[in-house]
Amino acid sequence: MSDRAILHSDANGFYASVEMVLNPELRGKAVAVCGSIKERHGIVLAKSELAKKAGIKTGMVAWQARQLCPELIVVPPHYDYYVKFSKMIQKIYARYTDEIEPFGMDECWLDVTRSPMKPMEIAECIRREVREELALTVSIGVSFNKVFAKLASDMKKPDAITEITRENFKEKVWPLPCSDMIYCGRATTNKLESIGVQTIGQLANLNPDVLKHKLGKNGVMLWQFANGLDTSRVAHESYSAPAKSVGHGITCTEDLNTLDEAQKIIYALSQDIGAKLRQMGLRAKGVHLSVRDNELHTVGWQTLLKTPTQDELDIANEAFAILLSNYRWEKNVRSLTVTAINLEKVEEPIQLSLFDTPANEKREILTRTIDEIHELYGKHSLVPALILDEKKMPRGVCDELVMPGWMYV
Ligand SMILES: [Mg+2]
Known part of the structure; x- marks a missing residue:
């Protein structure tokens, strides 16, 4: 059996690079993408090459990063754009193979064994096309298995290609x-x-x-x-590694003092989760709620739903029920995170059974319309009536990072 040809392509400084495409004035500057820049506690999610040279590291707290590099430009994340660019990069990969396995938003494995082109040639084409068409750079590892291809993509960056072969792996790896x-x-x-x-x-x-x-x-x-004996396969394009959960959390700048306040936050958080589930074609079989009190102790509970759902209202109701029956409210609440768990793929549009009331049908149409409005006019163009006029929302609230849940698959 002849060897496989596997590529691992990693978009360099992905979030920061996309920000520079969106705003070319950022080019050639020290830029960091940080969660919640209004807060001192935002965390560096990504940094430009210059910021990296100044010692900025992913995971660093924003105020530390600023101390280290006073000229640092801090921008908030724009996940919608990252998803769009991620898809555009994958379209370039798809010119060469349909065996594409994403790993997070900025990395993919490609199996190009069956291509008539040589793997190094393909890597070169991809590198050039991504740079010329999207103004982003990738570093690509080429090898005979996934593990070494991934290692190789880390060895030279940005905008570079590294090959690890059966002949050179002992020397290189x-x-x-x-x-x-x-x-x-x-x-x-x-x-x-x-x-x-x-x-x-x-x-x-x-x-x-x-x-x-x-x-x-x-x-x-x-x-x-x-020993170069990894035989795991690159998943087919049509297969998406199932997201394990989709979560969204918020840390409030002031304590939540009442159930009513907590309920509003839960509904706001669930709204994003519902939209995300529908985008990914998934539905949840369970809901998890975690609560952090003002002394920063976190507790969490989960329940299974009677019927799997991708409807934010179902998720919100369940999360609120969890709060009602579990949280004793001895201390006020600082953070809430709602997570849709036990996800399953929706293979077909949800079948309406005979017993479905017209109200259900209406709600589905409404939900879809809301998604479309959000897409057209932004996430804050429409919010459930329940959270309107709430002083703590959205002004006093900052997004907490719930990264893995948001990584699209
Ligand atoms: Mg990367």
């Missing part, structure tokens, strides 16, 4: 620290270090039985990865 490898997180890295394993080469040359003893199945998997 083995000197790297284990933590460079996907699925080797901090806990695993620590365990490996505790048995004297620092590099991927050391890992590769260990007896897999030792790893099995120390790290279980995961250890054996990493040993296989290190």
